[in-house]
Amino acid sequence: CDLGLSTLGPFSQTGVVDYVIFAVLLAASMAIGLYYALSGGRQRTTQEFLMADRSMHCLPVSLSLIASFQSAVAIIGVPGEIYTHGTQYWFIGCSYILGLLIPAHVFIPVLYRLRVSSAYQYLELRFSKAVRICGTLTFICQMVIYMGVCVYTPAFALNAVTGFELWGTVLATGLVCTLYTTMGGLKAVIWTDVFQTVVMFAGQLAVIMVGVQRTGGVSEVWRKVWEGNRISGLDLNPDPTERHTFWTLGVGGIFLMLSLYGVNQAQVQRYLSSRTEKEAVRSCYMVFPSLQLALALSCVMGLVMFARYCGEDPSDKLGTSSRDAMVIYFVMDMLQGLPGLPGLFVACLFSAALSTISSAFNSLATVTMEDLIKPYFPAMSESRATLLSKALAASYGLLCLAMAYLTHLMGDSVLQVALKIFGMVGGPILGLFSLGMFFPWANSTGAVAGLGTGLAVAFWVGIGSIFTRSSGARPLPPDCTAILNTTTAIHTALINHLSLFFSRPTGLKRFYSLSYMWYSAFNCFTVILIGLIISFLTGPMKEEDVTPGTIYPLLGKLLCFLPEHLKKKLCCVTPLGQTVSKMMEFKEQHMIPCHRFKCSTSL
Ligand SMILES: CC(C)(CO)[C@@H](O)C(=O)NCCC(=O)O
Numbered sequence: 001c002d003l004g005l006s007t008l009g010p011f012s013q014t015g016v017v018d019y020v021i022f023a024v025l026l027a028a029s030m031a032i033g034l035y036y037a038l039s040g041g042r043q044r045t046t047q048e049f050l051m052a053d054r055s056m057h058c059l060p061v062s063l064s065l066i067a068s069f070q071s072a073v074a075i076i077g078v079p080g081e082i083y084t085h086g087t088q089y090w091f092i093g094c095s096y097i098l099g100l101l102i103p104a105h106v107f108i109p110v111l112y113r114l115r116v117s118s119a120y121q122y123l124e125l126r127f128s129k130a131v132r133i134c135g136t137l138t139f140i141c142q143m144v145i146y147m148g149v150c151v152y153t154p155a156f157a158l159n160a161v162t163g164f165e166l167w168g169t170v171l172a173t174g175l176v177c178t179l180y181t182t183m184g185g186l187k188a189v190i191w192t193d194v195f196q197t198v199v200m201f202a203g204q205l206a207v208i209m210v211g212v213q214r215t216g217g218v219s220e221v222w223r224k225v226w227e228g229n230r231i232s233g234l235d236l237n238p239d240p241t242e243r244h245t246f247w248t249l250g251v252g253g254i255f256l257m258l259s260l261y262g263v264n265q266a267q268v269q270r271y272l273s274s275r276t277e278k279e280a281v282r283s284c285y286m287v288f289p290s291l292q293l294a295l296a297l298s299c300v301m302g303l304v305m306f307a308r309y310c311g312e313d314p315s316d317k318l319g320t321s322s323r324d325a326m327v328i329y330f331v332m333d334m335l336q337g338l339p340g341l342p343g344l345f346v347a348c349l350f351s352a353a354l355s356t357i358s359s360a361f362n363s364l365a366t367v368t369m370e371d372l373i374k375p376y377f378p379a380m381s382e383s384r385a386t387l388l389s390k391a392l393a394a395s396y397g398l399l400c401l402a403m404a405y406l407t408h409l410m411g412d413s414v415l416q417v418a419l420k421i422f423g424m425v426g427g428p429i430l431g432l433f434s435l436g437m438f439f440p441w442a443n444s445t446g447a448v449a450g451l452g453t454g455l456a457v458a459f460w461v462g463i464g465s466i467f468t469r470s471s472g473a474r475p476l477p478p479d480c481t482a483i484l485n486t487t488t489a490i491h492t493a494l495i496n497h498l499s500l501f502f503s504r505p506t507g508l509k510r511f512y513s514l515s516y517m518w519y520s521a522f523n524c525f526t527v528i529l530i531g532l533i534i535s536f537l538t539g540p541m542k543e544e545d546v547t548p549g550t551i552y553p554l555l556g557k558l559l560c561f562l563p564e565h566l567k568k569k570l571c572c573v574t575p576l577g578q579t580v581s582k583m584m585e586f587k588e589q590h591m592i593p594c595h596r597f598k599c600s601t602s603l
Pocket residue numbers: 069070071072073074075092150260291356415418419
């Protein structure tokens with residue numbers, strides 16, 4: 001195998017074409033932002049700025065749905081994972097089936113029919129204002145931390161290989177994104193997502209095609225990855241501390257998907273911007289093939305990369321041990337001498353990042369406005385509210401630059417960091433919504449206590465795992481030794497010190513070694529369990545006090561084969577006993593179309 005590592009920084013050697021392609025991406029995104037700033041309702045109402053006038057079709061919505069959580073982290077992280085550990089990760093594709101069917105048929109109907117603008121409004125309808133605020137604050141934390149990883153990843157990787165100025169790139173990404181998000185609102189965010197998703201697929205496809213050709217064709221790539229032991233079979237090991245098995249990926253992954261596609265504001269906002277409920281459900285279905293394609297492209301890229309380097313480790317020659325930087329190196333190595341293609345890949349990386357960050361900005365502006373500001377300033381004028389939403393989108397943009405710096409200080413693989421954040425903070429939010437939708441007895445005190453406990457346990461395990469690292473990366477033979485990241489002496493000393501503390505109790509060590517793919521499920525169940533216990537201790541909610549339409553009759557739907565009278569006895573979550581006046585009040589306030597989930601009739 002010829003590693004061909006002599007020429008670093010191929011991007012700088014290629015012509016202007018590459019820079020032009022990259023500039024076109026940024027310019028086109030800005031143009032879309034400008035277009036929606038000047039057309040339609042000119043972003044003068046929060047309905048348009050945050051909800052796209054609830055007029056979207058399913059195709060743009062579905063492409064935008066994939067774009068939200070498919071960032072440069074996945075484009076760089078997944079090939080790195082496949083290169084080091086083989087194709088086991090690919091089994092996460094199994095979780096997409098239930099991970100999208102459940103949002104489409106459980107979460108979308110409930111949230112769409114309530115006609116909320118923020119997913120957290122649901123929490124107030126179901127529980128109380130306090131729960132809504134706790135939910136909103138948790139979501140804000142999740143997205144702000146995640147955004148840091150998203151902005152940082154492409155900038156870091158490019159810098160490691162091509163010498164692109166790191167903080168300059170971070171700043172440019174953040175600023176461009178802030179500008180078009182602030183100008184064009186959700187319409188611009190959705191349509192730039194569409195355009196950027198296409199660029200993302202094109203860039204990945206180009207790398208794979210050129211890579212396969214330069215490595216000697218499909219059969220040669222296959223031979224090398226097969227001999228290199230990179231094709232993993234179905235691993236049915238039930239051990240929950242095993243990092244990647246069918247159970248952690250295929251089952252644990254479902255909960256990860258639910259927390260992202262079921263209750264995350266970024267996605268809920270897209271469902272709600274659809275013209276009809278049917279259109280929203282359809283867009284959720286359409287995510288499935290595209291998400292499988294995205295997964296396949298990034299996994300195949302990892303395999304081609306393996307075939308290219310034959311399991312040898314070019315990291316010492318490269319001067320960095322980071323798997324993530326190596327993926328960029330591989331791409332630039334493949335594409336050098338082909339004018340335009342390195343530029344296309346850089347555009348692909350930034351498309352992926354921009355589409356995620358813009359969704360995050362817009363959803364953060366929405367929840368801050370709808371959940372934290374509007375309820376307390378009901379008299380605020382529409383123009384002032386819109387101006388404030390724009391200021392919010394812009395200030396979250398600046399905050400995310402600060403978070404990028406925090407990510408800089410962490411040393412895990414970026415994919416694992418991102419999925420851990422989803423599990424540690426998104427898992428408890430999923431638990432909170434599940435508690436509300438499926439358990440009519442849960443009350444507000446239980447919900448707050450459940451969320452608090454869920455977050456505390458999540459961070460306990462999450463932080464504990466950093467310092468034990470026993471479940472961590474064991475690379476497959478031939479050895480592509482994963483070397484710990486470049487950390488400063490102080491950083492290392494701190495870790496050593498803390499790991500002594502964390503590794504003392506052997507029982508706990510096993511607990512800390514829980515596979516990060518189980519985080520979402522585990523944290524979701526903690527919230528439900530504690531929520532139910534506290535609810536029963538403090539007096540469970542009575543059926544007639546629950547707002548109509550906030551409960552999904554899960555048990556009733558699952559037991560649809562039972563005879564009617566038994567079903568009534570078992571499942572009846574019929575918020576129909578609701579006093580008429582209270583329901584009218586809700587309907588007036590929130591324009592709930594008179595759809596109620598009634599056990600005996602709707603099943
Ligand atoms: C979240 C899934 C599993 C599905 O969308 C995938 O896109 C992924 O692995 N994303 C990693 C996080 C990121 O790309 O930012």
